[in-house]
Amino acid sequence: MTGDRPDREVVEMLDRLLQERYGGDGSGLLLGQVGRDPVDVLVATVLSQATSDRASLAAFTRLKERFPRWEMVLEAGPVELEKVIAPAGLGRQKATRVVDILKAIQARAGRISLGFLKGAPAGEAARFLEGLPGVGPKTAACVLLFALGQAAFPVDTHVYRVARRVGLIPEKVDRARAQKILQESVDPERYLRLHVNLIAHGREVCRARRPRCSQCPVRSVCDAAGTPANPPVP
Numbered sequence: 251m252t253g254d255r256p257d258r259e260v261v262e263m264l265d266r267l268l269q270e271r272y273g274g275d276g277s278g279l280l281l282g283q284v285g286r287d288p289v290d291v292l293v294a295t296v297l298s299q300a301t302s303d304r305a306s307l308a309a310f311t312r313l314k315e316r317f318p319r320w321e322m323v324l325e326a327g328p329v330e331l332e333k334v335i336a337p338a339g340l341g342r343q344k345a346t347r348v349v350d351i352l353k354a355i356q357a358r359a360g361r362i363s364l365g366f367l368k369g370a371p372a373g374e375a376a377r378f379l380e381g382l383p384g385v386g387p388k389t390a391a392c393v394l395l396f397a398l399g400q401a402a403f404p405v406d407t408h409v410y411r412v413a414r415r416v417g418l419i420p421e422k423v424d425r426a427r428a429q430k431i432l433q434e435s436v437d438p439e440r441y442l443r444l445h446v447n448l449i450a451h452g453r454e455v456c457r458a459r460r461p462r463c464s465q466c467p468v469r470s471v472c473d474a475a476g477t478p479a480n481p482p483v484p
């Protein structure tokens with residue numbers, strides 16, 4: 251690491267090793283399965299917070315079946331929405347968040363669509379998204395990367411944990427800073443692949459508790475391999 255930036259060779263090696271193990275097209279992730287509409291991706295990202303992809307996909311599928319148009323969600327209101335998205339958990343909180351976001355889009359864009367952000371100048375789409383109620387850098391980055399085809403590197407809990415252990419980012423940076431560092435030090439064409447592969451790696455091998463260092467395909471480039479905090483597990 252140079253300063254708080256990862257060395258280019260480490261990024262390239264990590265990307266290659268993870269790609270060999272996991273592929274990295276994102277088809278197994280929630281956001282790889284909900285299509286490319288930016289409002290769909292935004293709502294799916296809200297539903298995905300603090301739950302599994304399976305649960306949030308079930309909730310998203312129910313939501314789209316019950317409300318084929320987003321205007322119908324506003325007509326129904328948060329109490330009805332809460333019942334529909336129950337499989338994702340935190341129903342009241344997520345229903346309120348989704349309704350607030352849809353209202354804000356309608357008020358600021360004139361209708362519930364984010365299609366006008368496609369092709370927007372760099373930074374403009376991110377500013378609009380981060381100006382919506384409860385939308386932070388990670389959620390905005392998911393919409394930018396998965397729906398709008400713009401360069402962004404979402405940092406979820408798995409990306410954050412694995413990136414710190416491997417040494418892509420310093421231990422003490424917060425997630426917003428981590429996103430900035432990764433976006434400035436990783437080639438944009440690697441963003442999507444590296445993002446989805448870091449998530450796969452965090453779920454399968456570099457788990458929060460008892461990471462499987464002895465079975466890890468990237469241990470040769472990992473700062474934390476076999477350290478007391480991350481002992482090798484047979």
Ligand code: SF4
Nearest residue numbers: 456461463466472475
């Ligand atoms: S060697 Fe261990 S700590 Fe490092 S990435 Fe692999 S599982 Fe995680």
